[in-house]
Amino acid sequence: MNANILETRGLSKSFGGFYAVRGVNLRVRSGTIHALIGPNGAGKTTVFNLLTKFLQPTQGEIRYDGYDITLRKPSHVARMGMVRSFQISAIFPHLTVRDNLRVALQRRLGTTFHFWRSGRMLDQLDDRADELLSSVGLSDVSNEVAMNLPYGRRRALEIATTLSLDPKLLLLDEPMSGLGREDIGVVSNLIRQVNQTHTVLMVEHNLSVVAELSDAITVMARGRVLAEGSYADISKNPEVRTAYIGSAHA
Amino acid sequence: MTELMSFMPPLPVLAGQLLIGLINGSFYALLSLGLAIIFGLLQIVNFAHGAQYMMGALCSYVLLTWLGVGYWPALILAPLIVGSFGVVLERVFIRHLYHLHHMYGMLLTFGFALVIEGCVRQRMGSSGNTYPVPSALAGGWKLAFTYLPAYRLWVIGISLTVCLATWYLIEKTRLGSVLRAATERPDLTRSFGINVPKLVMLTYGFGVALAALAGTMAAPIYSINAQMGSEIIIVVFAVVVIGGMGSIKGAIISGFGLGIAEGLTKTFYPQASTTIVFVIMVLVLLLRPAGLFGTSEQQAPNSSLSGDVSLDFMNVAVRRTLVAVSIAAGLAAPFVVYPVFGMKVLCFALFASAFNLLLGFGGLMSFGHAAFYGTASYVAAYTVKTMGFDPMFGILAAMTVVGMMGLAFGYLAIRRHGIYFAMVTLALAQMVYFFAVQAPFTHNDEGIQGVPRGHLFGLINLENQLTMYYFVFAIVLLGLITIWRIVNSPFGYVLKSVRENEARAISLGYDTDRCKLLAFVLSAVLAAVAGALDALVFQLASLTNVHWSMSGHALLMSILGGVGTLSGPILGAIIVAGMENYLASLGSWVNIVHGMIFIGCVMVFRRGIVGEIAFRLGARRSVSRSRREPAAASGAIAASLSSQP
Numbered sequence: 084m085n086a087n088i089l090e091t092r093g094l095s096k097s098f099g100g101f102y103a104v105r106g107v108n109l110r111v112r113s114g115t116i117h118a119l120i121g122p123n124g125a126g127k128t129t130v131f132n133l134l135t136k137f138l139q140p141t142q143g144e145i146r147y148d149g150y151d152i153t154l155r156k157p158s159h160v161a162r163m164g165m166v167r168s169f170q171i172s173a174i175f176p177h178l179t180v181r182d183n184l185r186v187a188l189q190r191r192l193g194t195t196f197h198f199w200r201s202g203r204m205l206d207q208l209d210d211r212a213d214e215l216l217s218s219v220g221l222s223d224v225s226n227e228v229a230m231n232l233p234y235g236r237r238r239a240l241e242i243a244t245t246l247s248l249d250p251k252l253l254l255l256d257e258p259m260s261g262l263g264r265e266d267i268g269v270v271s272n273l274i275r276q277v278n279q280t281h282t283v284l285m286v287e288h289n290l291s292v293v294a295e296l297s298d299a300i301t302v303m304a305r306g307r308v309l310a311e312g313s314y315a316d317i318s319k320n321p322e323v324r325t326a327y328i329g330s331a332h333a
Numbered sequence: 334m335t336e337l338m339s340f341m342p343p344l345p346v347l348a349g350q351l352l353i354g355l356i357n358g359s360f361y362a363l364l365s366l367g368l369a370i371i372f373g374l375l376q377i378v379n380f381a382h383g384a385q386y387m388m389g390a391l392c393s394y395v396l397l398t399w400l401g402v403g404y405w406p407a408l409i410l411a412p413l414i415v416g417s418f419g420v421v422l423e424r425v426f427i428r429h430l431y432h433l434h435h436m437y438g439m440l441l442t443f444g445f446a447l448v449i450e451g452c453v454r455q456r457m458g459s460s461g462n463t464y465p466v467p468s469a470l471a472g473g474w475k476l477a478f479t480y481l482p483a484y485r486l487w488v489i490g491i492s493l494t495v496c497l498a499t500w501y502l503i504e505k506t507r508l509g510s511v512l513r514a515a516t517e518r519p520d521l522t523r524s525f526g527i528n529v530p531k532l533v534m535l536t537y538g539f540g541v542a543l544a545a546l547a548g549t550m551a552a553p554i555y556s557i558n559a560q561m562g563s564e565i566i567i568v569v570f571a572v573v574v575i576g577g578m579g580s581i582k583g584a585i586i587s588g589f590g591l592g593i594a595e596g597l598t599k600t601f602y603p604q605a606s607t608t609i610v611f612v613i614m615v616l617v618l619l620l621r622p623a624g625l626f627g628t629s630e631q632q633a634p635n636s637s638l639s640g641d642v643s644l645d646f647m648n649v650a651v652r653r654t655l656v657a658v659s660i661a662a663g664l665a666a667p668f669v670v671y672p673v674f675g676m677k678v679l680c681f682a683l684f685a686s687a688f689n690l691l692l693g694f695g696g697l698m699s700f701g702h703a704a705f706y707g708t709a710s711y712v713a714a715y716t717v718k719t720m721g722f723d724p725m726f727g728i729l730a731a732m733t734v735v736g737m738m739g740l741a742f743g744y745l746a747i748r749r750h751g752i753y754f755a756m757v758t759l760a761l762a763q764m765v766y767f768f769a770v771q772a773p774f775t776h777n778d779e780g781i782q783g784v785p786r787g788h789l790f791g792l793i794n795l796e797n798q799l800t801m802y803y804f805v806f807a808i809v810l811l812g813l814i815t816i817w818r819i820v821n822s823p824f825g826y827v828l829k830s831v832r833e834n835e836a837r838a839i840s841l842g843y844d845t846d847r848c849k850l851l852a853f854v855l856s857a858v859l860a861a862v863a864g865a866l867d868a869l870v871f872q873l874a875s876l877t878n879v880h881w882s883m884s885g886h887a888l889l890m891s892i893l894g895g896v897g898t899l900s901g902p903i904l905g906a907i908i909v910a911g912m913e914n915y916l917a918s919l920g921s922w923v924n925i926v927h928g929m930i931f932i933g934c935v936m937v938f939r940r941g942i943v944g945e946i947a948f949r950l951g952a953r954r955s956v957s958r959s960r961r962e963p964a965a966a967s968g969a970i971a972a973s974l975s976s977q978p
Contacts, residue, residue, distance in 0.1 A: 135840065137836070156844070157839045157840070158839045158842050158843055158844045158845065159842075159844075161840050161841060161842035162842040166840060166841070166842075167840050168840075169836065169837065169840075173834055173836065173837040173840070174834070174837070175829070175830050175833035175834055175837065176833060176834075177829075177833055178826075178829065178830065178833065182826065185826065186826050186827065186829075186830045186838075186841070187841050189823060189826065189827065190841060190842050190843060192823070194823035194824070195823065195824060195827050195843060195844075195848070196824055196847070196848075196851055197822060197823045197824055198818075198819045198822045198823075198824035198825065198851065198855060199818065199819075199822065200822050200823055201818070201821065201822065202821040202822055202823060202825065202826060204823065205823060205826065244841070248841060248842065
């Protein structure tokens with residue numbers, strides 16, 4: 084059993100000579116909530132895109148769950164159980180709330196390319212879909228077209244969809260962005276609940292959320308890892324302070 | 334070495350073709366430069382670019398021969414006039430589209446192209462005119478190995494100068510940096526006190542003026558006719574796919590480079606000279622999908638083209654009744670309308686529905702479906718007439734051939750997103766068109782004539798008009814049911830999710846490229862059924878069915894009826910076929926009307942007829958719903974969770 088579910092070595096990405104990410108060594112231990120923080124432009128989202136293979140690294144390697152996934156396709160990585168969310172709530176806006184979940188659940192059936200069969204066969208997924216919807220409190224709107232949901236509830240739908248894949252590792256890209264204070268508390272609880280069974284890696288700007296939730300924190304600045312450790316370690320680190328104050332960030 | 338030399342063509346021939354290649358390259362470069370500039374700032378693929386090039390040629394012709402203006406003033410005046418026309422188009426139409434999906438700009442300018450080309454053809458006919466080379470540039474120099482006409486040298490020189498000056502302007506001057514800034518962040522640039530809308534307007538005008546300048550210079554070399562624009566623009570699209578539209582330098586280099594490649598091909602292997610640019614495009618797509626000068630593209634834009642219509646606006650009983658009434662109407666039709674007309678409507682309905690399967694449910698806009706429709710016509714006509722196939726097997730043969738073609742085209746086209754996808758499919762289809770022009774079995778302009786309808790399974794005589802109608806009706810109905818089934822199948826749901834948000838579909842573990850490929854092949858095969866039926870109905874397979882305007886038809890029918898609806902394309906087919914039937918006597922007016930429908934649909938009627946009806950009914954419903962339960966803006970999750978144990 085590998086204690087690190089995700090590990091990168093010398094991960095780098097350059098865009099036309101400019102290194103957005105350079106030599107990042109990241110280790111995410113199984114079962115933890117790991118936060119990736121840093122001022123704007125530090126390369127956090129690029130790291131996310133590299134880990135989930137939406138971008139191809141220039142150098143370095145990525146190991147997930149004991150496998151080298153550096154050259155895998157993004158959809159393959161997702162099937163291996165590493166599922167990401169997006170900064171902008173990633174839902175299917177013109178599908179109903181329940182269909183959003185059904186589409187996610189459907190992949191397991193292995194009927195992706197079955198164009199000759201009736202869609203009714205997907206009804207078997209309804210129970211599981213409704214169960215997931217009720218776990219995030221969306222039961223009352225399951226027949227609503229997703230785009231009609233207010234912002235906070237879209238985030239809940241997205242998290243439910245991500246959970247429906249029963250991932251080993253959840254990558255959450257700024258789960259709190261755009262949420263009001265009340266919703267932040269709710270999503271925090273949701274993440275903690277998820278963490279009982281899943282490993283979570285998240286990019287987050289809200290430092291109080293990070294302090295409260297994370298077991299481990301990696302601080303990035305200008306494409307490199309600046310520091311790593313618990314919140315207490317990190318907050319004492321003078322370099323981290325400079326990076327944050329230097330960029331006038333909260 | 335001497336052996337190698339013996340393969341070489343004589344030097345004068347080579348030099349001559351290289352010169353022609355450079356001339357063509359000059360025009361490609363000017364045109365793709367204009368496209369790149371317009372795309373850079375407006376994010377719109379200016380489909381009217383070819384028509385505007387033609388307008389430049391025509392405008393200078395009018396100035397020279399009718400108004401007696403000299404060549405030199407005309408060289409300045411024509412681009413100015415056409416450029417100002419572009420400015421008007423931008424002010425009146427295009428600026429209303431900036432907040433919409435890229436595709437709408439392409440469709441709108443496609444409409445412009447149809448209207449402009451139609452008007453010119455209506456006024457001038459399709460025969461060519463030309464005007465003489467100005468006297469100062471007449472003559473040339475006799476070199477050791479070739480004759481160098483002064484005018485041609487002048488064209489190359491001017492084009493190079495203009496290209497380099499434009500490049501300098503954009504990359505090295507302050508104006509250029511403002512332009513680039515406005516491309517990146519229009520909002521921010523505006524806050525610096527720069528008038529972005531004016532900048533955008535002038536940029537469009539400038540891009541159009543470049544096209545007109547190319548046209549003005551081309552006029553003495555080529556003949557001026559209505560279709561000169563659409564012929565060149567498709568090649569230029571391929572050039573743009575090869576070079577990548579993000580780079581000014583790339584547009585210039587690939588323009589000249591491909592012109593030369595064309596010239597060289599003409600020397601060594603003349604048959605391929607019309608297709609070499611498309612072949613290079615295919616190679617580039619395989620080896621370097623982002624284009625020679627392009628950086629890797631961003632993910633496809635997430636906003637879907639239309640598809641914002643939920644069709645559950647009718648209850649099941651109403652819907653069933655409507656379907657039953659439509660089928661009854663279809664069965665009764667041959668007693669009301671001319672059966673051949675009825676069959677044309679049916680073929681078009683299936684064609685448009687197949688096309689819409691890809692656009693409306695997969696979010697992929699193909700500009701190349703004529704290739705599938707036309708090829709199917711040829712295969713069916715050839716197998717039935719020459720090889721004596723049963724009509725049903727003719728259709729199956731067409732489906733097989735086109736299915737493989739769809740696989741190949743789809744494999745290439747899905748490597749690019751959005752507008753590039755549209756351009757790649759258009760270019761690939763043009764390659765098929767050129768093949769059909771050259772291949773002996775298609776009989777060029779005459780087509781494969783006198784295709785026998787034969788006996789279905791050797792039993793049912795299809796020569797009987799009414800029997801044929803019901804045969805076509807049955808097949809088309811089967812095709813439409815298949816489409817309905819696909820849309821509502823497990824695959825259909827995945828496809829819709831890919832259309833809605835491709836990145837998210839990937840993150841759910843779906844291989845979205847393979848989904849798109851399957852949708853592409855299915856759409857091609859279903860379009861093939863329609864094309865094969867067309868050949869049997871009219872007993873003819875001709876170049877019309879494989880011409881790009883047939884792809885335009887598919888688009889027109891879908892958009893008019895309602896993209897992403899099942900009944901929309903059928904309604905669109907009835908209207909478009911009807912128009913063709915009743916406006917046929919009016920000649921080019923059909924094109925003009927088609928163009929105006931495109932413009933009208935894009936400007937005010939983006940949901941199409943069925944979509945609009947569905948939206949109105951649906952909107953009323955959701956208004957009443959929102960009155961019942963006012964949506965809480967924030968704290969919504971909290972509110973909903975607090976009721977949980």
